[in-house]
Amino acid sequence: MPDHTISDELRTRAETLAEALPYLQQFYGSIVVIKYGGSAMLEAELKESVLKDVMLLRLVGMNPVLVHGGGPEISAMMKRLGLEPTFIQGLRVTDAATMDVVEMVLVGHTNREIVGALNRLGARAVGLSGKDANLIIARKLAGEVDLGQVGEVERINPEIVLSLIHQGYVPVVAPVAAGEDGTSYNINADTAAGRLAAALGARKLVLLSDVRGVMTDKADESTLVSTLDAESARRMIAAGQVESGMIPKLEACIQAVERGVEQCHIIDGRLPHALLMELLTSVGIGTMIGK
Numbered sequence: 583m584p585d586h587t588i589s590d591e592l593r594t595r596a597e598t599l600a601e602a603l604p605y606l607q608q609f610y611g612s613i614v615v616i617k618y619g620g621s622a623m624l625e626a627e628l629k630e631s632v633l634k635d636v637m638l639l640r641l642v643g644m645n646p647v648l649v650h651g652g653g654p655e656i657s658a659m660m661k662r663l664g665l666e667p668t669f670i671q672g673l674r675v676t677d678a679a680t681m682d683v684v685e686m687v688l689v690g691h692t693n694r695e696i697v698g699a700l701n702r703l704g705a706r707a708v709g710l711s712g713k714d715a716n717l718i719i720a721r722k723l724a725g726e727v728d729l730g731q732v733g734e735v736e737r738i739n740p741e742i743v744l745s746l747i748h749q750g751y752v753p754v755v756a757p758v759a760a761g762e763d764g765t766s767y768n769i770n771a772d773t774a775a776g777r778l779a780a781a782l783g784a785r786k787l788v789l790l791s792d793v794r795g796v797m798t799d800k801a802d803e804s805t806l807v808s809t810l811d812a813e814s815a816r817r818m819i820a821a822g823q824v825e826s827g828m829i830p831k832l833e834a835c836i837q838a839v840e841r842g843v844e845q846c847h848i849i850d851g852r853l854p855h856a857l858l859m860e861l862l863t864s865v866g867i868g869t870m871i872g873k
Contacts, residue, residue: 602862610643612786613747614861615779617772617834618696619651620792622851629699632790635857636752637703645747648707648754649778651771652692659683672827673723676730676768684768685711688756696754707752712759712769715742718778720759720767733759733767735774738781747782776834780841787838788860789831790851795869796832798823810871812836835871846871 616636622628639646653674657667660683668675676684693709700707712718717740720733743753757774759767772789779787796818798805810818815832818824824832828848835846849860849868859867 598863601864602858605862606642609785609861611645613645613647613779613782613784614639614786614788615647615649615775615782615784616857617649617651617775617787617789618851619653619771620790620851622790622856623650623652623692624654628852628854631854632851632857633696633699633703633705635855636700637705638858639861640705640752646752647743647747647778647782647784648696648752649757649771649775650688650692650696650754651757652688655692656684656687659687670727670729672830673729673732673770674768676732678731681731681766681768685758685766688758693754693756700752700754705752706750707754708746709754709756710742711756712774713766715739716760717742717755718757718759718769718774720761720769722761722765722767731765731767733761733769735759735769735777736761738777740778740781743778743782770830770834772830772834773837776838776843776846777841779838779843779846783842784838785844786861787835787843787846788857789834789846789848790856791828791831791848791868792850792852793828794850794867795848796824796828800825800828807869808866810869811873812839812871815871832871839871839873844872 622632636646660667689711697707697709719736721736723729723732723734746753757769757771759769794803794806796807815836819832831848838846847860847868847870849856
């Protein structure tokens with residue numbers, strides 16, 4: 583007689599897979615733009631977790647697109663070269679020397695590393711920067727403070743990314759772009775991910791962060807806001823309830839939603855398999871911004 587003794591762990595695994603089924607059906611064939619950054623890029627275990635999640639999403643029929651940051655690596659390289667990193671409202675002040683470091687790190691090192699790791703998992707990843715095929719056309723970021731070669735997105739030409747998706751590749755995008763005159767610009771990765779998600783007609787935008795999500799009191803994780811609409815998010819920014827690096831994240835989500843992306847998620851990338859928990863379960867773990 584067969585042994586029908588089944589461990590609780592095995593039952594839990596089966597139940598988890600069954601719970602994911604409606605989400606797999608709902609988002610099959612959909613584009614999901616993922617902004618990859620923070621601790622999830624720095625710690626080996628978390629890095630492996632995120633990239634395996636991306637591979638799994640691709641295997642079950644979704645179309646993940648990665649837009650990566652690399653702030654800590656840029657700052658570390660700047661200090662090695664005797665340059666002092668400076669930030670204003672979460673954005674890096676970027677003079678010509680800093681721009682050279684940004685391109686060297688993001689395009690020449692970080693992008694290549696992510697692509698290589700995904701390819702080792704069998705994902706058929708391809709690395710791009712905003713300069714490739716004029717994917718991102720940028721202009722100097724306007725504002726009261728001159729941030730140097732910090733840019734904002736003027737327009738997205740998504741054809742190269744759509745072509746790669748249709749051929750079964752996973753695009754990995756470094757947020758470096760050029761202006762109409764050829765000037766190089768450093769684009770905030772959250773902002774680039776939001777605009778790219780809208781241009782691609784993505785169903786979802788997911789921003790991996792080093793906090794649980796949007797909180798009304800950043801020192802108290804129990805104040806996590808599970809869901810927001812775009813107008814409520816704007817009010818939080820105006821009221822000073824969010825600050826520093828969370829501002830460009832929320833603004834990226836607001837722009838993405840207003841340009842047609844169904845849902846945006848800000849989640850804690852420090853949790854192993856955070857992407858799967860947010861996208862393929864009924865509970866979710868961070869903040870969702872929708873219409």
